[in-house]
Amino acid sequence: MKVHFSLIKRSKWFFLLSGLITVTGLVVFLISGFNLGTDFVSGSRIQLQINQTVNNAEVRDLFNKAGITIEQQAITSAGTGAREAAIVRLTTRLTPAQQNKILSLEKQMYPKSSSASFSVVDPIVAKQTSRQAIWAILLASAFIIAYIAIRFEYRFAIAGVVAVLHDAFIVLATFSLLRLQVDLPFVAAVLTIVGYSINDTIVIFDRIRENMKATPPNSREELQELVDKSLWQTMSRSINTVVAVLVAAVMLYFFGGTALHNFTFALIVGLVSGAYSSIFIASPLWVAWRSRQFRTAAPVKTS
The missing domain is CATH 1.20.1640.10 (Multidrug efflux transporter AcrB transmembrane domain)
Known part of the structure; x- marks a missing residue:
């Protein structure tokens, strides 16, 4: 050239x-x-396999009912349509009681959902x-x-x-x-x-x-x-x-x-x-x- x-x-x-x-x-x-x-700081990652379109306001409401306050930026989505999931990242570690509460609320609010998965990282x-x-x-x-x-x-x-x-x-x-x-x-x-x-x-x-x-x-x-x-x-x-x-x-x-x-x-x-x-x-x-x-x-x- x-x-x-x-x-x-x-x-x-x-x-x-x-x-x-x-x-x-x-x-x-x-x-x-x-x-x-949460890969580099202690915290929790929760994936709610709700199998429908993710509504951030509804996801925040679910966590509020579980006694956990989250911000808009903490919620992302994965998948599309009938396989969509909500992914929530927290800077705090969830206790077993909080995890059970989230599972219970997930079944109530999203009947089509699969069981939520939790990933907790310690310091x-x-x-x-x-x-x-x-x-x-x-x-x-x-x-x-x-x-x-x-x-x-x-x-x-x-x-x-x-x-x-x-x-x-x-x-x-x-x-x-x-x-x-x-x-x-x-x-x-x-x-x-x-x-x-x-x-x-x-x-x-x-x-x-x-x-x-x-x-x-x-x-x-x-x-x-x-x-x-x-x-x-x-x-x-x-x-x-x-x-x-x-x-x-x-x-x-x-x-x-x-x-x-x-x-x-x-x-x-x-x-x-x-x-x-x-x-x-x-x-x-x-x-x-x-x-x-x-x-x-x-x-x-x-x-």
């Missing part, structure tokens, strides 16, 4: 944009923190889950560094992981800003984004490596031109791939039920961020690092 304009020479603007996003995200974290689900389990989620992301990043360092070089590896962490950070900042719930499906979405982003980045890195073998650059300017050429050669592939996956994610968001909203929304944000970072962050960062050898290399003596 023809090089329409230099992306590498404009990299400072891309770095500035990402820097602003990072600072904004940090401010959001400090002010708001995360809206953690110790929540802490272990949080620790395991962090380790999962860290280990994934470590294996990515090792793989790219072996297949390419360590500078490619570091640049690729910075881009991946950039994507994960944007998703985290978005969820913190919008007060969306962070739970285990969210962690699964982040790991999916990590895999997609690094795959897209490796495709670009592979093209850069091929072009370097064909015409090794002898100056910083030649290196920039080579990477610009590589980026434009893979641009259509990157855009087409992300558009195809985005269409599937958007369809899943609108037609997959509210229980999948947070998961698919995280995917949508991460896919867009992943496409951006692969093109505008990872490769320019590698160029900035790799081009130092041309400034520090000793001049070649001629006779």
Whole structure:
């Protein structure tokens, strides 16, 4: 593909944009923190298989009769029509007596319902889950560094992981800003984004490596031109791939039920961020690092 304009020479603007996003995200974290689900904090998750359309007001009334006050945001739905269920998340642990009361009220208010299911998480389990989620992301990043360092070089590896962490950070900042719930499906979405982003980045890195073998650059300017050429050669592939996956994610968001909203929304944000970072962050960062050898290399003596 023809090089329409230099992306590498404009990299400072891309770095500035990402820097602003990072600072904004940090401010959001400090002010708001995360809206953690019951997977990461002690609490209860109740699924009422009512087998009819969920009415949030009726569900709240059921819990009020059981002596439990819940908010509108605590109720989501799953399934459709005759198989629809109401999912309620609480920050408190339900006692056996409260669970029995909910089961009794469910049968009275929803004759077609199946028995409700309860998932109660205590503080110790929540802490272990949080620790395991962090380790999962860290280990994934470590294996990515090792793989790219072996297949390419360590500078490619570091640049690729910075881009991946950039994507994960944007998703985290978005969820913190919008007060969306962070739970285990969210962690699964982040790991999916990590895999997609690094795959897209490796495709670009592979093209850069091929072009370097064909015409090794002898100056910083030649290196920039080579990477610009590589980026434009893979641009259509990157855009087409992300558009195809985005269409599937958007369809899943609108037609997959509210229980999948947070998961698919995280995917949508991460896919867009992943496409951006692969093109505008990872490769320019590698160029900035790799081009130092041309400034520090000793001049070649001629006779």
